[in-house]
Structure formats: C-alpha cells, structure tokens
Amino acid sequence: MARIRRPGAAVVALGVAIALSLSACSSGKESTDTSSGKKVSGKISLAYLQKQGDQQYFIDEAQGAKDKAKQLGNVDIKVVNLGNDTNKAVSETQAAVAQKVNGVIIVPPDPAVGPQIVQTAAAAKVTLLTSDDQVCKNGPDPSKCAKDQLVQRVGFSGSQMGQQVGQRAGEEFKKAGWKASDTAVISAWKQDVTVCTDRVVAAQAAFEQAAGTKVQVIKVGTDNTPTDAQSKTGAVVSGHRSVKHWVVWGCNDENVSGAVTALQNAGYKAGDIDGVGLGAYLACKDWNSGKATGMKAALFINGYDVGGLAVQTIVDNLRNGKPMPQEAFAPTKMVDASNWKQEGVKCT
Amino acid sequence: MTTATREPVDTPPKDPAPRRVLSMVGPQNLSLIGALIVVVAIFTWLNSGYLTWDNVQVIGEAATVAGLLAVVQTVVIICGAMDISVGSQTGVASVISAMAFMSTGHNPFLGMAAAVGLGVVIGVANGLIIVYGRVNPVIATLAGLAAYKGIAQLISGGRAQGFVLGDDLFIFIARGRIAGIPVQVWILIVVAVLVHLMLKYTDIGRNIYAIGGNDTAARLAGININKYLIAVYALAGIVSAVAGIVLTARTGSGQPTSGSEGLELQSITAAALGGCALKGGKGGIGGTLLAVLLLGALNNGLNVVGVNTFWQNVAQGALLVVAVIIQQRRSGERAVGLPT
Numbered sequence: 001m002a003r004i005r006r007p008g009a010a011v012v013a014l015g016v017a018i019a020l021s022l023s024a025c026s027s028g029k030e031s032t033d034t035s036s037g038k039k040v041s042g043k044i045s046l047a048y049l050q051k052q053g054d055q056q057y058f059i060d061e062a063q064g065a066k067d068k069a070k071q072l073g074n075v076d077i078k079v080v081n082l083g084n085d086t087n088k089a090v091s092e093t094q095a096a097v098a099q100k101v102n103g104v105i106i107v108p109p110d111p112a113v114g115p116q117i118v119q120t121a122a123a124a125k126v127t128l129l130t131s132d133d134q135v136c137k138n139g140p141d142p143s144k145c146a147k148d149q150l151v152q153r154v155g156f157s158g159s160q161m162g163q164q165v166g167q168r169a170g171e172e173f174k175k176a177g178w179k180a181s182d183t184a185v186i187s188a189w190k191q192d193v194t195v196c197t198d199r200v201v202a203a204q205a206a207f208e209q210a211a212g213t214k215v216q217v218i219k220v221g222t223d224n225t226p227t228d229a230q231s232k233t234g235a236v237v238s239g240h241r242s243v244k245h246w247v248v249w250g251c252n253d254e255n256v257s258g259a260v261t262a263l264q265n266a267g268y269k270a271g272d273i274d275g276v277g278l279g280a281y282l283a284c285k286d287w288n289s290g291k292a293t294g295m296k297a298a299l300f301i302n303g304y305d306v307g308g309l310a311v312q313t314i315v316d317n318l319r320n321g322k323p324m325p326q327e328a329f330a331p332t333k334m335v336d337a338s339n340w341k342q343e344g345v346k347c348t
Numbered sequence: 349m350t351t352a353t354r355e356p357v358d359t360p361p362k363d364p365a366p367r368r369v370l371s372m373v374g375p376q377n378l379s380l381i382g383a384l385i386v387v388v389a390i391f392t393w394l395n396s397g398y399l400t401w402d403n404v405q406v407i408g409e410a411a412t413v414a415g416l417l418a419v420v421q422t423v424v425i426i427c428g429a430m431d432i433s434v435g436s437q438t439g440v441a442s443v444i445s446a447m448a449f450m451s452t453g454h455n456p457f458l459g460m461a462a463a464v465g466l467g468v469v470i471g472v473a474n475g476l477i478i479v480y481g482r483v484n485p486v487i488a489t490l491a492g493l494a495a496y497k498g499i500a501q502l503i504s505g506g507r508a509q510g511f512v513l514g515d516d517l518f519i520f521i522a523r524g525r526i527a528g529i530p531v532q533v534w535i536l537i538v539v540a541v542l543v544h545l546m547l548k549y550t551d552i553g554r555n556i557y558a559i560g561g562n563d564t565a566a567r568l569a570g571i572n573i574n575k576y577l578i579a580v581y582a583l584a585g586i587v588s589a590v591a592g593i594v595l596t597a598r599t600g601s602g603q604p605t606s607g608s609e610g611l612e613l614q615s616i617t618a619a620a621l622g623g624c625a626l627k628g629g630k631g632g633i634g635g636t637l638l639a640v641l642l643l644g645a646l647n648n649g650l651n652v653v654g655v656n657t658f659w660q661n662v663a664q665g666a667l668l669v670v671a672v673i674i675q676q677r678r679s680g681e682r683a684v685g686l687p688t
Contacts, residue, residue, distance in 0.1 A: 026525035054658070078654045086508075086599040087607030091410035095648055098402035099395075112508030112601040116522065119513070123523075140511040140601045191506040221506075 038125070040102050040318045045076045046311065047096035049089060051109040051133075052224070053081025055252065056281040057303040058107070060346075061131070064307030065105070072315055084193065086113040093120045103127040103314045107155075110194055112140035118151060127318060131155045131310040133195050143198070152324040154310040156301055156332055158195045161278060162202030164299050165249050168334055169203070169276040170210025172296050173247055176274065180213045182244040186236065186259050188220040188229045189251035196224070196251035199278065203249045215247065222255055226282065229258025230265075237266045245272045246294075253279035253298060257286070260294040270294045280335050284347040287337040297336040300345050305330040376623035380638040384645060391649035398652050405530055411644030412532040413438065413591045413598070415637065417611050418618035419540050420587035422636045423547065424580055425619050428560035428628025429478070429485035431584045433492030434591075435611035437470050439500040439604050441592025446510035446602025447503070449518075456517040463589045470496060471585020475578030493612065500604035509602035521597035532594055539587060544633040556580065560628025617664055618643055621671040643667070 048065050050058045062079040069075040078096075082089050089108050096104050097120060104121055107130065108114055114135030121128040132155035136145030173183070187204065189196040200219075208214055218236055222228040229250065237243075246263050250256045260275040273294025277283040283298035309330050316322040335343045370378065392399040417434045424431045441463040449459030470492075477488045512518040524531040547553035558566040559573055567573055595607050622639035624631030643664065650660050 026523075078651075080651055081656075081658070084606050085609070086603055087413060087595055088410075090598050091406065092651060094406040094409060095403065095651060098400060098406045099397045099652060109606055110508050110599075110603070112511070112603075113599045115511070115513050116598065116600040119523065140508060191501075194507055197507070 038318075039321050043074050043076060044103070044315060044318050045099070045101045046078070046103045046105065046314065047092070047099070047101045048077055048079045048131075048307070048310070049082055049092050049096070049104065049106040049108075050079065051082050051084060051089075051107050053079070053083070055224075055254070057252070057279050057301065059303070060281070061107075061303035061307035064304035064309075065311045066307075067304075068308035068311040069315075072311070075311070075315055077311065082107075082109050084109045084190075086110050089113050090116055090120065093117050097121065097124040097126055101126060102318050103129065105129045105131055105154075105310045105314060106135070107132045108135060111135055111142050112194070114142070114151065115139065127314060129154065129310060129314045129317075129324060131306055133158065141194075147326070150326065152313075152326055154313055154328045154330070155306050156329060158198040159202040161299055161301065161332065162199035162249075163206040164332065164334060165199070165276045165278055166203030166206030166208075167210045168297050168299075169247050169249055169274055170207040170212075172274040172276070173207070173211045173215070176245070176271075178245045178274075180211075180215045182242070183215050183247060184240060184243040184245075185215050185217040185247040185249070186220055186233055186263075187217050187249055188222050188233065188255035188259050190224040191219070191221040193224070193251070199251055200249065207247070207249075220255075220259065222250075222258070224251055224254055226254045226258035226261070229255045230262045233259040233262035234266065237263060237268075246274065248273065248275040248294070250278065253277040253282035256298070257282040257295065260286075264294055268294070280340060280345045281347070283335075284340050284345045287340055288347050293337075297334055298340075300333045300335045300340070300343055302330060302332075302344070304346075374623075374635075377635050377638055380622070380635065380642055384638065384642050387642065387645050387649060391645070391652060394649075394653045398649060403648065403652070405533075407641070407644045407648045408533040408536075409530045409598075410648065411640050412530075412536045413595050413607070414611055414614040414618065414643075415536045415640040416539055416587055416591040416594070417615035418622070418636050418640050419536070419543050419633055420584045421615040421619045422622065422624055422631050422633060423543060423556065424485075424584055425616075425624040425626060426547070426560045426628060426631045427556050427577065427580045428563060429577065429580070430489065430616070430626075431474065431492075431581065432486060432489040432612045432616075433470075433474065433496055434584060434588045434615055435608045436493050436496035436500065437467065437585060437588035438592040438595060438611060439608035440470065440496050440503075441467055441589035442595045442599075442608065443500050443504045443509050443592075443602035443604050445589075445593050445596045446512055449512055449515070450510040454515055456512070456515050459512075460593050463593055464586055467585035467587075467589025467592075468582055469585070471582035471588075472578060474585070475581035478581070479574045479577050497605060497609075504602065504604040506604060508599075508604075508606070511601055512596055513600040518597045521594060522600070532598070535590065535594060539590065540633050540637055543587075547633065552576075557629055560625075560630070562629070613664065613668075614643065617668040617671070620668055626672065639671075 052058055069077040080092050086109050104126055111133055118137045130151045130153045134142035134153055135151040136142045137149045139145055187200045189200050220232045222232050248256050248259045256275050256277040263273050270292035275295045277298030280298035280300040283295045286293035286295045313324050317324045333343050444466050445459045445463035448462035452458040474492055477483055478485050521531050526534055555571045559576055596602050618639040619636050622635030647660055
C-alpha cells in the first residue's frame with residue numbers, strides 16, 4: 001500500500017547529508033578545566049543562570065549579583081531564569097558561551113546536569129563558578145564526587161541547611177513537651193529535585209537527634225509552591241485527624257508556609273504547630289502580621305549576599321587572577337518572630 | 349469575419365520563475381520567513397553577538413527536542429487528532445534510556461532500543477485508548493500527560509537517573525559535530541526529512557491528509573482509519589523516544605520531568621504557527637520547522653538581550669493565539685462567533 005511516488009528527493013537529501021558528514025566530524029570529547037586562566041583587562045561580561053528564578057530567594061540573589069556588578073564597575077551581568085529545566089540549563093550555558101562571556105555562574109536545576117555544563121564551559125575556556133548547589137565535574141551526584149572534582153562554589157550547603165532546620169524543629173518539639181505518639185511531621189518538598197531531597201533527609205536526622213525520639217514522618221510531594229503545599233497538606237490532615245501536634249519542615253519557605261497555613265485552616269492552633277521554614281522570606285510575613293502563627297522559626301539564608309559574593313569571587317579571579325576558593329559560604333542565621341528584623345530579613 | 353488564435357489547451361500558462369518559487373514556498377511559509385527575518389534583524393541590531401555562527405548553532409541545539417516533537421505533532425494534527433502527552437513520553441524515554449544503559453553494562457544501543465521500544469508501546473496504547481475506548485484524543489492524551497509523567501517519576505524515584513556522558517555515542521549526540529553542524533540538529537533534520545517524504549510522497553501520507561480532511565469520506569474511500577490513527581500515535585511514541593534520548597544525552601542523565609515539562613505546548617504552538625489546521629487535513633513539515641526556528645530564535649534573542657524570562661511564556665502563548673486567529677481568517681469562515 002505504501003508506494004513511494006518520488007523517491008529522488010529523498011535520495012538526493014540523504015546523499016548530501018552523507019557527503020557533508022564525511023567532510024568534517026567532531027566526537028565532542030573535551031577537557032573539564034573550570035577556570036580560563038586568562039586575566040581580563042577590559043569589560044567583564046558574566047552570565048548568572050539560576051534555577052527557580054521566580055522564587056524570592058533567587059530574585060534577591062539576582063539583585064545582589066547585579067548590585068555587586070554595578071559597584072565593581074565595568075562588569076556586565078545577565079541573569080537568566082532556568083526554572084526547573086535541565087535542558088534549558090544546557091541551552092543557556094551554550095548561549096552564554098556563544099555570546100563570548102568571560103564567566104558563567106550557575107545554580108543548576110539538578111546537579112546531574114553539572115558535567116555537561118562543565119564540559120560546555122571548559123571547551124570554550126569560560127570560567128565557571130556555581131552558587132548554592134554543588135556540581136561535580138565528572139559525575140551526576142556531588143555527594144559521591146571526589147573533592148578535587150567539585151566545581152568551586154559560593155553559597156550554602158543543602159544538607160547543612162537541612163540539619164539546622166531539623167535541629168531547631170527538634171528543640172521546639174522538646175520545649176513544647178509533646179509526645180511522639182500524638183505528633184507527626186510533615187516533610188514537604190518537590191520529590192524529583194535532588195537538592196530538596198538532601199535538605200529534608202538531613203532535617204529528619206537532625207530532628208531525631210535534637211528531639212531524642214522518632215516521630216512519624218509524612219512525606220508530602222509538592223511542586224515547591226505554597227498553594228500546592230497547602231492543598232496537599234490539607235488532604236494529609238484529613239487522613240490523620242488523630243494527630244494532635246504537627247512539626248513541619250520542607251525544601252523552602254514556600255513548602256513550610258503552605259503546610260502551616262493548611263494546618264491552621266484545618267483548625268489547629270498555632271501552639272500545636274512547630275513549623276521551621278527555610279529562607280525566612282515568607283515566614284517573616286506571618287511574623288509581620290503580629291498574629292500567633294505555627295511558623296516558629298526559619299533559617300535565614302540571604303540570597304542577596306550569595307549573589308554579591310559570587311560576582312565578587314569570579315570578578316577577582318578574572319581581573320586579578322585570584323584563585324577561586326573551593327567553597328565560600330555566606331552566613332546563615334536561624335531567625336524567629338523576636339529577631340527577624342534585627343537580623344536583616346527583608347519582608348516584601 | 350474575425351479570426352481568433354487560441355492557445356493550445358494542453359500548454360500550461362507560463363509562470364515567471366520567481367513567482368513559481370514563491371507559490372512553491374506558500375504564503376504561510378513566506379510570512380514565517382518574513383517574521384524570522386524581522387526577529388533576527390531586531391536582535392542583531394540590539395546585540396551584535398546574536399547573529400554569529402556559534403549562536404545559530406545554540407539556537408538549533410536548543411530547539412532540537414521541541415522540534416522533534418513539533419514534527420510528529422504535525423503528523424498527528426494533520427490526521428485530525430492531537431497528542432498532549434508527548435512531553436511526558438519524552439520524560440519516560442529519557443529515564444528508560446539512561447536506566448537501560450546503566451543496567452546493561454553501559455550499552456548505549458540497548459539503552460536507546462529500550463526507550464524506542466517503550467515509545468512504541470506508549471504510542472500504541474494512546475491509539476488503542478482513542479480508537480477502542482472512543483475517547484477524544486485531547487482527553488486521552490491529557491490523561492497520558494499526567495499518567496506518563498507519574499510513570500517516569502515512579503520508575504526513577506523522582507531523581508535523575510544514571511550518567512551517560514562517559515559513553516562515546518552519547519557524548520557524540522550531545523556535543524558532536526558533523527560538517528560543523530551539531531549532531532542533534534542532524535537528528536532533527538533526518539527525522540523531519542523522513543516524515544516529510546512520508547507525508548508528501550507516499551500513499552500513507554495522502555491517506556493521513558485524507559483522514560484529517562474528511563474522515564467520513566476517507567472511510568468511504570476504503571481507508572482503515574483506526575489502523576492509521578494507532579500507527580500515527582505509535583509514530584508519535586517513537587519520535588518522542590528519540591527526543592528523550594537526545595534529552596538524556598544533552599543533560600547527561602535520564603530526567604523524569606526536568607526538560608520535558610511544557611514541551612506539548614511548544615510542539616502544538618510550532619505546528620499551529622507552521623500552518624497546521626487544528627481541525628486536521630492541512631499542514632506540512634516545512635512550515636513547522638520554520639516555526640520551530642522562529643520560536644527558537646525568539647527565545648534565544650530574548651535571553652541574549654536580557655529580557656525577563658517570564659515574558660517568554662507570554663510571547664509563546666500570544667504567538668499560539670495569533671497563529672490560530674490568522675488561520676481562522678484565512679480559512680474564510682465567518683469572522684465572528686464560536687469556532688466550529
């Protein structure tokens with residue numbers, strides 16, 4: 001039935017393709033050196049590629065980077081939101097390289113895409129720095145990466161952040177004098193994002209240590225937005241009406257804020273909720289209202305500082321040849337309703 | 349008495365060469381080429397680094413995955429249907445290709461074969477649900493969008509799977525060049541040429557146009573519509589699997605959702621912008637590829653000149669609406685009222 005009526009065009013097209021293919025080929029295998037080693041005397045152009053660029057933390061980080069670039073002078077910076085798209089991370093790195101930028105700072109949506117980013121930058125001799133999340137040069141999992149194969153990084157440690165959150169949640173649990181038998185933990189995160197998983201896993205271990213007991217943990221899969229966390233938690237609460245007290249942690253403030261709101265909407269009093277946020281940019285809204293809230297504390301991670309520090313680090317390297325440190329950390333602080341303003345949390 | 353000289357009836361009217369070329373390209377594609385020229389001119393004016401060979405390659409590579417899906421979406425739409433699950437199918441294929449690669453002792457061919465095999469199964473399943481479940485294609489594949497995404501997350505545990513960038517073949521797909529053109533772009537070209545030849549120069553293609561144009565007439569003409577629909581969805585499954593393999597190579601690991609979310613919108617936008625009538629029976633691969641190129645050039649340009657990324661979503665949505673409005677106007681239907 002399938003007769004080909006004019007096969008000539010196909011043959012010609014395929015012939016041209018094969019002839020071209022024989023004329024020039026590249027296997028694509030390149031080196032993985034993340035520093036160009038060249039000093040830049042004139043204008044420095046940078047690309048800052050961020051995952052989840054619509055979240056408050058990363059918006060602050062972008063602003064910090066732009067302000068630092070302005071302050072340093074003669075530095076041109078372009079910020080790109082990668083969302084959660086690893087494919088876009090590759091495309092935008094390629095685009096930055098094609099634009100002949102001197103340096104790329106990246107927060108990849110998933111560290112598994114790291115080796116491809118490293119290869120792309122190294123092949124073009126563009127200096128690469130990561131912020132926030134670790135990236136391994138030769139493997140998808142930074143936790144299994146040899147130290148000398150990790151790309152230089154500015155930011156915070158995901159597992160350290162989780163550990164601090166879990167510890168504070170455990171301390172609050174102990175202080176409240178709740179029993180493990182009538183308490184449950186809501187651990188809310190986007191379950192296909194590796195860096196989120198690292199945070200909540202670390203939080204659980206630290207909680208158990210600080211609380212001195214194990215509490216039932218209900219894992220809630222969300223898309224990392226407050227609305228989704230709220231609706232998913234609402235359903236969880238309906239299925240666990242016997243629980244009297246709730247502990248909440250998550251990948252970020254969005255998850256914790258959404259879950260705490262759902263619990264409060266379900267009739268739980270603020271005193272029966274032990275929510276510890278990560279970021280403080282949404283937790284501060286609860287505290288700002290002056291009303292009692294289940295959001296007991298939050299780890300303040302200042303994206304603005306990280307963005308500025310990242311730009312300073314890469315510009316120092318490009319302009320003066322100063323080696324980039326393997327890891328540079330911006331300070332984190334656990335804040336609550338009593339001290340968030342003094343600690344510098346900006347509430348929009 | 350007057351005498352009149354008549355032209356012989358079998359002599360075709362002589363058309364000047366430029367007009368012949370223009371009519372071959374078609375008004376739809378001409379408007380796309382015009383839009384492409386405008387987009388390129390504006391971004392080149394705003395940033396001299398835009399129209400460089402390096403950046404052109406980047407546009408091509410970035411558009412490959414969505415381009416593959418747009419090509420096969422074109423076939424589905426011509427047939428009078430739609431496949432909203434192509435993005436999720438790509439995610440499943442990406443995960444399967446990486447997991448099969450790892451579990452078979454790093455054999456890239458088995459990894460790719462597993463992905464394509466599963467693509468066929470998913471595509472046939474879509475077709476069977478539509479034909480034998482008598483489910484509207486939009487609803488059936490909307491269900492697939494959610495279900496296949498869930499399958500990808502289940503089999504991967506929600507995490508990126510494997511690591512393929514130690515393998516020469518995957519590295520070649522990700523970063524290799526043939527005649528200075530990225531391998532990924534060649535994959536898109538080969539798939540597009542094969543699909544174009546099938547649509548234009550085989551009876552299968554003619555029958556697909558016939559089904560989309562008037563399914564009752566096609567059935568009365570003896571075309572087995574059910575068989576064709578299932579085959580078209582199987583083809584969508586295969587090409588989505590190829591897109592998944594490219595995604596795995598590009599990102600270095602099997603991605604359950606990252607990189608494949610939103611591809612259905614991109615593929616439908618490109619097909620509609622490229623001249624496919626959403627009612628079926630009309631469209632072509634050339635127009636779709638031009639639309640893919642236009643969307644790729646636009647997205648790249650917005651980033652090159654530093655426009656907020658959120659505007660890209662607005663631009664894509666607006667383009668889809670504009671494309672469909674233009675189509676409706678050109679179809680000569682009444683200008684106002686509910687679409688039929």
